[in-house]
Amino acid sequence: IIQAAYRLIHKADTIIAGIFIGATGVTVYAIPVILIDQFRMFAETGNYILTPRFSRLAASHDLATTSTLLLKWSRYSSILAITIGTPLLVSGGDFIQLWMGPEFAACGPILQLLTIPFFFTLPSMVFIYYFYATNQHRTNAIILLAEAAINIGLSILLVQKFGLPGIALATLLPALV
Secondary structure (H helix, E strand, C coil), rough: CCCHHHHHHHHHHHHHHHHHHHHHHHHHHHHHHHHHHHHHHHHHHHHHHCCHHHHHHCCCCCHHHHHHHHHHHHHHHHHHHHHHHHHHHHHHHHHHHHHCHHHHHHHHHHCCCCCCCHHHHHHHHHHHHHHHHHCCHHHHHHHHHHHHHHHHHHHHHHHHHCCCCHHHHHHHHHHHH
């Protein structure tokens, strides 16, 4: 359920773009998604390594060290998100045009909208791995399913009014929560 929700959060938007905008919309939306996904997967790896440590801390009931580790690693993840996200916000559109060609200029604003959630979701990933480590899979599933449902619902609603930026905005709002 967790993996299904996670895939819905990160992949359903492209399907919605195809349904409501067509093949051109999928391409313009998918290029920024691919770029963000690559950076997200790289950054998440740093959080994943904490799972065994959190398990051991939970088994020993060491709440002080757990709190310290959660806080510190969230800060490290925030620094990484800023380090990766800021260049994407500032010059990501230019990079896409150099990479894919000037006809993909429409990808720039989509990339900017998709980058903003990155600043929030990367530091929060520490807590997702904490939930894994402490056998709180149900909590994890509920949070991710709620985010997926809100994301999909808002995407369908906002694409009709704002087009592709509406889908990107629908990704941003639940990520902030």
